[in-house]
Amino acid sequence: MERISKTGKGIKSDETLFALIETLRELDGAGVTELADRLDVAKSTVHGHLTSMREHGFVVKRGREYHLGLAFFDYGQYVRGQMGIFRSGMQAVDELEKATGEMAWLITHENGKAMYIYGRGGQNDIDINTILGTWAYMHCNSGGKAILAHLPDEEIHQIVDEHGLPARTENTITTREALFEELEQIREQGYALNRSEDLKGVHAIGIPLMFEGEIQGALSIAGPAHRLSQERCEGEVLDQLRAATDEIELNLAYR
Amino acid sequence: MERISKTGKGIKSDETLFALIETLRELDGAGVTELADRLDVAKSTVHGHLTSMREHGFVVKRGREYHLGLAFFDYGQYVRGQMGIFRSGMQAVDELEKATGEMAWLITHENGKAMYIYGRGGQNDIDINTILGTWAYMHCNSGGKAILAHLPDEEIHQIVDEHGLPARTENTITTREALFEELEQIREQGYALNRSEDLKGVHAIGIPLMFEGEIQGALSIAGPAHRLSQERCEGEVLDQLRAATDEIELNLAYR
DNA sequence: ATCTTCATTCGACAACATCGAACGCACGAA
DNA sequence: TTCGTGCGTTCGATGTTGTCGAATGAAGAT
Structure with a gap:
């Protein structure tokens, strides 16, 4: 080995x-x-x-x-608990799940990968705990893309160098050009969409969480494509996400 | 150092x-x-x-x-996910919380200490996540005592040697004699009570989770003393705990 | 600009991580 | 029961490498 x-x-x-x-x-x-x-x-x-x-x-x-x-679990809970985004964002995730009925996630990044640090299941029959604490590629994840979009270009290149842009579905972004174009659009519109780029039949929308000019993580809503259409994402869901983001960023400031 | x-x-x-x-x-x-x-x-x-x-x-x-x-969080989630008691017990904890309206906990032990590995908040205003993954003394914890009661005497002595019997409140068991008496009673009645032995004003009842003759952990219900009287614990709550235990032990067997 | 305070690098040395053999324990076969 | 096998554990010898302290860089602060 x-x-x-x-x-x-x-x-x-x-x-x-x-x-x-x-x-x-x-x-x-x-x-x-x-x-x-x-x-x-x-x-x-x-x-x-x-x-x-x-x-x-x-x-x-x-x-x-x-x-x-179990020391790993102990330390793991400590590490998560230390993250401002977690302490300030939990409640917003709970509320988002209730309001949308879909999965709501809090996401951070470390070393070029995204991690789910808190989530709620929505009306889906998925076990949150199997996803919690796992790493995900950033280029095919709504929250991941929302984070990437607010990283310096140099860092994005480093991440792509290290982890590549593996195709998870036929919709996955697999070239740097397409990725940077997408990130530009995300910066303009303020949110990132995922149209079955990671898992077939799963759509999602992610929104960046900023604090003191730095990207801290992202908030995302995910669900089955038939229920979570692009129209719904960019309409009602986006409004709710924006409200939640404000709440979190306020929490981050006053603590 | x-x-x-x-x-x-x-x-x-x-x-x-x-x-x-x-x-x-x-x-x-x-x-x-x-x-x-x-x-x-x-x-x-x-x-x-x-x-x-x-x-x-x-x-x-x-x-x-x-x-x-975050690697710690990743590994931590893995370690918890590996525990049969966790996978088989989550749902029961959810149900127990709903049925009782009180905090419901799944507890295991390692190296003479108990750890909260899954919980629900009930109608209490406590943040579950600050307790999750923390270590607790076994002698002043309903779940801990339920586990202790099913360990070989020799091991109990080792645990007391290593961690002592520190008084957390005036009700805490602080002598070996009292502890072994209590454990004997727990074995007889099949459940353990905690009458403000750890925190003032907090009562709890714990029940052991066995599988293949070995103690795997415990299930417990905790709440404010005024709402969670001894009568309520030993009545309705005990019945619900017993039903949940059966469910979990069945899950452990057929997996 | 200058000084301070860090993180980082480097070469030298002895500590100690590593190895392999030997031991002892538990389990299963005969 | 007895033997044999397979495992975790212990032990002493060896030279790899973890450790040290000084030197170097890189930031902030004054």
């Missing part, structure tokens, strides 16, 4: 540790031997790292298998 | 890494110099670890400060 850092600047032993964490996730838990084989390191090395992690709750031993521990 | 592992078995460099993570949380983000001073290591050492973490999304740099990254 390849486990060297890209730049070579970091600490090698940490790299092994993170590879262990990653592998434990991929395998949904594993034993020392299996991990050592997979990462091509000595069993004793694996055992040492696991012992350290165990003392800090990042790993638990169940029988002879090691699993990632 | 003390940073050596208790047993001395683990890896020292990992210990530094975890100390960094912990400190970044305590300080809500910090710079290299501040971290190096606090942990009493060279700046270059801190910088090396931060670089490694950054490459894996566990840390982000905002200006000159480093902050814990």
Whole structure:
């Protein structure tokens, strides 16, 4: 397994540790031997790292298998709770879901990818928790595009360099030219649409959340194409999104 | 700062890494110099670890400060999603909240502490998300006691050795004798009560969740003492909890 | 502009992460 | 029951590499 850092600047032993964490996730838990084989390191090395992690709750031993521990959930909740956008935006998401009956999401970005940090299900039969905390490409996501549109051009190029513009459906934007054109339009109109660019049959509209001139994240409404037409998005839903945005940006200011 | 592992078995460099993570949380983000001073290591050492973490999304740099990254939230959601009790119990918690109008919680334990892994607010004005993912003592928590009651005696002693029985209110159980008496009663009656043992004015009732003879966690209902009397707990609420438990244990079996 | 205060880089050295072999424990087969 | 296999764990030797401190850059502040 390849486990060297890209730049070579970091600490090698940490790299092994993170590879262990990653592998434990991929395998949904594993034993020392299996991990050592997979990462091509000595069993004793694996055992040492696991012992350290165990003392800090990042790993638990169940029988002879090691699993990632609840410390991750603890830290995860902390990290989310620290985000101003989360604290100021939760209530708005709740209200939006009620008003529209569709899925409402709060989205941020880190390292060129978008993440769903809070959401409500609407009248859809989807389990919010399977989406919460997962990474998404920014170029085929309404919230992601709304964020991208407010990043400096240089950063956008970096992101495309790193993650590419993979086609998720036939509607996905796959060229830089098309992307920059779209982002220009998004800046002009103040919102981003997603017409089945990520998942077939799913439409969405996203609106940027700014604070002190910086993009903080985005708010989005998503739903089945038949119910969430472009007309509805750009009409009633957009109005509700704009109201919610104002509320959030006000919250961000007065705290 | 003390940073050596208790047993001395683990890896020292990992210990530094975890100390960094912990400190970044305590300080809500910090710079290299501040971290190096606090942990009493060279700046270059801190910088090396931060670089490694950054490459894996566990840390982000905002200006000159480093902050814990969303990778924690990602992993945290994964860890919770892996728990059978979570997947099988969410719906029951939703239903319980609706039926009782009180807070409903799903609780697990790891390393002698209880953690809230899913909850609903009831008609209370409390923000669920500030409690979600936090650790709690088991001896002064209805769910915690329900779990403790089904652990082997030896393990209970270990837990008390490690975490003690700190008094949170005047009602908290603070001696081993009283604790074991209480646990015996809990085993007999099949549920655990919390009469302001953790927070003044807050009552709760917890019920163990078993699967394949092993304790998996607990379900609990909590609310203000004036509304959640002992009579109500042991009457209507207990019935609803028992029904929910059956549902969850059935879900755990057929998946 | 100058000074200060950071983050970052670099080379040298000894600490310690890594390895592999040996141990001991648990489980299943005979 | 006994043996054998497969696993997690321990241990000492080795040289890789984590750590240090000084030097360098890059920003802010005065």
